[in-house]
Structures are given as C-alpha cells and as structure tokens.
Amino acid sequence: MSLRRFDQAKPFVTLGIIVAVWLVLPAVFKSFVRVSFFELEAPVEVATSYARDLQEYWALRMHSNEALVEAGRDLARLNAAYELRIQENTALRGEIERLDALMRLPTFIDYRSEPARVVRRDFSGWWQRLIIRKGQNFRITVGAPVVFTGGVVGRITEVRATTAVVELISSQNVRLAAVIEGDTRPISFQGGLNTSFAPPKGVVEFMPLDIFARPNARKRLVTSGLGGVFPPGLTLGYVTHSELGADGLYQTGVVELDPRLSSLTEVTVLVPLNPD
C-alpha cells in the first residue's frame, strides 16, 4: 500500500529533487547551462533562416522570364533613383557638415553599419524582439542601436556567438531620449503595452505643453542624439495624441510606430566605434 503511494508520488518527488539540486547548483554552472542552451539552439534558428532564404530563392527561380525582365527593369529604375538620392545625400551631408562647422556643433559618435538578416520575430504581450543572424562573430555589442529604412528598430540586448537579440522600440523595456522634429527639448519615449497582431505603439512623457499632437496633425518623433546611444534624427514614429500629464507641467502622448516593425527581414546594427 505504502509502496504504491510512493510510486504515485515519484514524479513529484523527482521534480522536487531536480528543483532542489538546481537551487543549490553554483550560479556559474547555471549561467553556463543557460548560455549553452541558447548557443545550441541558435544553429537551428540560423539553419531555418538559411532554409527560408533558399526557399525564397527557388520560389523566385520559378518566375517566368517576362516577370524577371520586368523585375530587372524595376530594379534598374530603383537603382537610378537611388543613385540620384546618393548624389543628393552627398550634397546635403556636405551642407550639414558646413553648418555644423559654422555653428561649432560637437561631432557625434561614429558608428559602423552592420546589416543583418532577421532570423526570428517575437511579437506578443511578453516579447517584442527580433533575433538577427549576426553576433559576436561580427563584433556586435550590447546596447548598439538597430535601424532600418523606416527609422529605429530597437537596441541590442543580448549578443551570442552567431546571433543577437534586438529589443524592439515597441517593447516597454526600451526607453530613449527623443525630440519632436524641429524642436530641441528632449522628451522620454518608451515602448507601449503592445499585444499580438496590434499595430505597435509607444508613449512619450515629459512633452512640453506648447506641442500639440492630434491624429490629423501628428508630430514626427525622432531621436535626440543627446542620450549618447542613438544618433540624432532617426525616426521613431509619429505622436498622434497628447494630453496633460498628472503634474500639469508636461504632456504624455501616444506614438504610432512603423507597422513594418513586425515584418522586418533585414536591419542594420549601428556598432559604436568608440563605445564608452
């Protein structure tokens, strides 16, 4: 009778023993196990990513010649447009440098651009993050800003051997100093409470009272560059709503983020050349 009772309780006893053993294990061992788990798991994700790339490649190979010719033409047009943009940007950069020199503005921290493929996207009430296919092997550093054509994606929170985790700006764990375009006063941007499949949102705090944002008169929010992590002028989103804060001295607001954040396939990590 008693033996049968013990048999029934054996799984719980085993679990209890495992938990007890885990608790008394040294922290170094636990950390090693955790890192090893991620590193062992990483090749699977990377392999999946490569397989997906291969799948896309073969899918493209299935297109007809006419479609490929048409796509080639489109690409040529796009390249021409980009060439023009590059020339314009060069001229504008020169102008900015001239004005910077004129106003004796400090030079900003320089970054090294490191493009990376996205291997996994986590969008849920718990996680707002991406895993990219570059890590320590490309000297990615924790805290580095991550951007895409639409502006800021987020910042690196974990770096592994061949992958890195990007906390998206839609995450509540990301906060940075922003400014309204055309204004110089820094305000606090933080990711909002985002649920699965919902358009990503953020919130701003400490917004001056003389800035009015409405859905039909939204304000572009860009990085301030004052915080020392993100370079200035990168788009974060648009403030679509603002209201008086609890202290009556500042406003709080809602920021609409780029919906493409949830479908990114390629991002660029800005690795600071001279980190603190």
Add this chain to the structure above:
Amino acid sequence: MSFQDSQRTARSGSMVEAHTTFQPRVFFFHFVIAVLLLVLIAGFAYQQLTKTSLYHEAERVQSQRRILVPGPRGNIYDREGRTLVGNRGRLSVILNLDELRAEFRREYLQIRKNYRDARDADKPDMPSSAQMWRIARAAVVQRYLDQVNAIIGREVRVDRAHLHRSFSQERLLPYTLIEDLAPQEYAQLIERLPVRSPLQVFSTNTREYPYGSAAAHTIGYVRIDSDPETDEATDDGLTTFKMKGSIGVNGLEKQFDHILQGEPGTSVFRVDPDGYRINPPLEKRLPRQGNKIVTSLDIDLQLAAEKCMEVEIQNPGAAVAIDVRTGEVLVLASKPDYNLNDFVPRISASTVADLNARRAWSNLALNGVFPPGSTFKLITAIAGLRAGVLTPESVYTTDNVYRVGKHPFRDHRGCVSGDIDFYLAVENSVNTYFIHYGLLLGPERIAAEARRFHLHEPTGIELPSEVTRMIVPDPAWKKKTKGESWFDGDTANLSFGQGYVEVTPLQMACFMASLARGETHTRPTLIHEENRPPQRSAPIGLSAENYRALIDGMELVVTGQHGSARGPGNVRGLRVAGKTGTAQREVQGGKIELAWFVGFAPVEQPEIAFAVLILGDTPDESYSGGRYAAPVARAILTKWLEKKQRGPATPPVQFNLRR
C-alpha cells in the same frame, strides 16, 4: 474455563471503565467550561460584530499610507495675458527606497560579516545594529548614485544624515539624488538607466519668472513648504507622507496664496509590516493646478519704468502708475530689487547677503514712508482754493526768503522772485508762496485736506505689509505723539511737504488719480477685471475755474518757461500735468534728498496717473524731482502713449479667477 482463565477474565474485567450516566461533579465542570466558552464566544461576537468598523479602521490605519503630492501653483498674468509667473518642470533623478529592502538586507549582512571577521582579527569596536543598517543603506544608495554619476559625469556623494532622515520619516517618498537636471543629463539618464530600476527620472514643478526681476516686490516669491496643507478628506488618521510644496512669502504670491495654491494629489498604498509600499495604489487622485490670477500690471510699462530707473537713474526709488478711471495699478516698481528666479528652488546665502547689502528687500512704493516735499503743495493749494484764502489770481511778492520767527525758509536755488501768481508758484514750485498761504490757512485745514484725500491711511491695495505709519500732522497729532506744541515753523514746513508729513509713493499716485478725476479717493487694485466700473468718490470741492487753474499750473510744470520738470517730464504728443518735489531726510552722515514727480495725463481726458520717487544716495547732494524722477515718468508715459497709438496688440484676456 480454567481457574487461571477465570482469574485473568476477572482481572481484566476489573480494568474496564465503569460509565455512569450522571456524575454531578463532572457535570459541574462541564457547566463551568460551557459557560466560559459561551463568555468567550460572546466576547468574540461582541468584538467582531459590534466593533467591526473600529477594528477595520485600526487595520486600515496600520496597514495603509497616503502620499500627498502638491498641485502646481496657478499662473500670474499681466493685464494683457502675458505670463508674469508660471511653472516649469524640474527634472530630478530619484531613488525609490522602498524597492531596496532586499539590497539593504544583503548589504547589512555583508557589513556585519565583515565587522565580525575584523573583530576576530583583534578589532573590538563593532558598531551597533542600527549603525550598521545606516552604513548599509548609505552604501547601497551610493552605489546607485555612482551609476548616475558615471552616466552624467558628476561626482555627487550621499548625504548620510539626509538619507537617514528620509528613510526614517519619508520612506515611501522618492529620495532625490540629484535635482534640476540639465536637458542633456536628463536625456542621458532616460536612455541609459534600465527601465525597471529603483532609479527613475522624476518631475517636480517650480516657479518660473520669465521677466526675472520685473515687478519683483509686487509679485513676491515663494519658499519650499515641507508641510503643505491638506483638505479635510485626508484628515482620516492615515499616516500621510507629504512631498514638498511651496507657499507664498511675499507680494501677490502671499496675498493670493489661497487662490494660487494647487489641489494636492493623493495616493493611498498598502504597506507591509516594515513600512514598505505594496503596489499598485489602492486609491489615486491626480493633483490639480491652482487658479490663475490676472493682475492689472502692464509689463511693458513696468519694464520701461524699471529700465529707466536701473539704467538711466541708477538710484533707489519707486514708481507707481494707476489707471485713473478704475484705480487699477499699471506699474508698481521698486529699486533695488531682486531676480525672482534666484529664489528657485531656494535662495543661496550669498544672494541673501547681497540683497541685505543692497537693501533690496523693501518695496519702496508701499513699505516705506517719505516726506512728499513740494508735491504736497498741491494739497496746500487745494485747501487754500477751497477755503478762499487762495485764488488763481493771488499774488505774493517774494525775495526767496520767508522768515517764521527767527528761522528763514528759503526757496530752491534758481527760483523766480518778485511778484508770484498762483500759476507761477505751482510751475516753479515757490516755497515762500505756499508758506505764506499755508500760514494763512493754518495747519488744521491743510491736514484736513490731506486726510480728505486719504493720505493719512493705507490704500488697502492687495499686498501684504503695506506700511501703516504714514503721517499727516496737525497740532493735536504733535501734542499726542511728541508732547510738544505746534509752531508756525511746523505749519510752514507742512505747507510745502516737509517736517513731519510722510506718505508712500502709492498714496501719492492715488492722490493724483483722484485729482485727475476731480475726486478725493482712489482705491488702488492689482487685480484686472474687464469692464471694471469707474471709481466714484466725493468730489474735490473746487469750482471749475479753480480746478482748471490748478491743472493749468501743473501743466506749466512740464511745459512752462520756469517749469521745474520742463524737458525731462515732457512727452511729445501728450499733455502732462505734473508736480515735482524735493524733500530732505536725515541719514547717517548728513541729509539725503528725495526727488519726486507726480502727475497724470492726458490733461484733456486723464487716463493714467503716476508718482515717482528717487532717493538720493549721497548725503548733501542735490537730487531734484525734475532731473531724477521726471525721466522715469516720461519713460512710462512714452510707452503708454506708444501702446495707445498702436492700439491693443492682442484681444483682452478673459480669464476666470475660479476655474
């Protein structure tokens, strides 16, 4: 059954308990226990059922704490809606002490271990447990502060005494590590501090004065209030932690503190037995900003007056301008003054020392009394005209000296002599003329006239500490206060505003406003109201001809060939009626002169009345009203005329004092 078996059975049978149905002694004990149990149950029932609310309240008071956040103060505007006093956010980095319990504990254990190890190594001095807790808390807080220092490049150290006080008395309140962050520091902190950290950037509000020292004495300043007032709703026995607020100390900030004071916000938290907060709050009410005040001041005129006093004149003094029709004060300036922003968040000892040295605390427009000098001749003139002793045609021949007994009273240097009529006497401010008619009038009638214009009492303006010691002397006053008889010399002095008579510049401005309306009383106000009805008081009691003669004489002061303010008091395109005055006051090292200029404009339809007083700062140096005070009045009137000709720049504001 064998014998042995029967014996065993008999023995064992004897061991079986014998039960009886009723035993009185046992029943008694049952009864007693039942009664005791009933008493106990009844007691419990009584305590739990009839005193439920009492225990519930006791439990609530023991386990809940209230945090009170003062609301921002209301803004103060000038009459055109420009912000004279606002609020600005003040960003600080704070540490939530109540989230550090585990860290404090770990640090304490570590410190205790270290001390025990050290004691083993022959070091017997071991601090008490309380001391080790303090050391542990300071060490933990310093670690967090070092994080902040590293980010913003400062080297701030923990103030242990302050930390201990905050922890003991205000554990639930955020502990401020660094106040008043610069925008860049704030940006660096929000970008680099972990989002979920006991370290947070926190905003408080503080007063902001866009015009710095403009109207500083009138606006007043605030000080930090460690115990802000709460409404009755919070007086329910709960332990309340109050964040620092501010309270008006002087000027409008003090006078209208009850209006400006914001409505505090409250949060009620449940706390654990150690007093640490358990989130989220049980109740939360957001703070509300206090009500606004729209003053009657016109900041353009105020700045014009102050700029002239500070840059051109560079002497202590006061300037007041009043809307003749309504009594609304347009300018109330006093120099030297202070920059109100120096009081935010608290004034430094060096600034206090500087203000003491410059004697900048006092509002000379209404906190000090001064002999009005020759401006008082207008009172003598009105009294004489009303009594018939003096007429516009009255002529007195002077050789610029009037002897009363053995004492010679002289006219000012360069004064006209010979036959002096009323107009010339006012225009050139001839002392001997007014002494002559003053003596004919007698002191009682002159004093009565001054009292009719309310120069003997405070104006009642909405500012604290308006002086009450103004003096309009007469024989009865002298007898009562000094125990001395009144002499003709006293009358002579009184007739041209010297001797015992003392008034404030604000009173003189009110007197001018009354004179401009042909009345006797003006109640000044610093609150602006659209469509405020014109003031009405007793008429001046002069015939139209006499009144006209008086005003003409005053206009000649500015425009006449012998006018004492000719030039400095003249404003192109504006007819000004004025009167200069120069009085003397005994100070250490001699006598200083006080320069006055009072009047109103435009003469044809008065709208603005003014009084300017400039104090000489060098004993025995001449400071005439025309030279020193009239330029300030001209600055005010020039700006006033410019604005009048330009028309209203913005539509008048219509604020509600009560939101």
